[in-house]
Amino acid sequence: MNDLIEKLDPEIDCDKEGCGYTEKTKYELLKEFINKRCPKCGSNLLTLDDYLDMVQVVDFVDNLNTLLSPLIKDEPETDEGTVIYVKMHNGKNIANN
Numbered sequence: 001m002n003d004l005i006e007k008l009d010p011e012i013d014c015d016k017e018g019c020g021y022t023e024k025t026k027y028e029l030l031k032e033f034i035n036k037r038c039p040k041c042g043s044n045l046l047t048l049d050d051y052l053d054m055v056q057v058v059d060f061v062d063n064l065n066t067l068l069s070p071l072i073k074d075e076p077e078t079d080e081g082t083v084i085y086v087k088m089h090n091g092k093n094i095a096n097n
């Protein structure tokens with residue numbers, strides 16, 4: 001069964017202006033990035049607050065998928081949809097570009 005909201009692998013982005021460092025990871029490995037220094041500029045890659053906010057978003061998505069699963073259980077899986085990016089830092093930005 002497919003989920004209404006599919007979670008793609010998270011990406012750690014350095015927030016220091018002009019740095020541009022990014023690293024793909026898995027949700028189960030995010031905790032390892034808490035207070036880890038950017039290998040390019042030395043900035044903090046993931047604060048504890050940002051990590052805890054991300055955990056709340058992921059829990060919300062999981063709960064929403066569970067609640068809505070009876071509505072889509074017989075629907076065929078497709079690649080249709082809209083990608084929404086959630087950036088957990090200074091304002092919890094959400095964008096679909």
Ligand SMILES: [Zn+2]
Pocket residue numbers: 014015016019020021038039040041042043
């Ligand atoms: Zn950096």
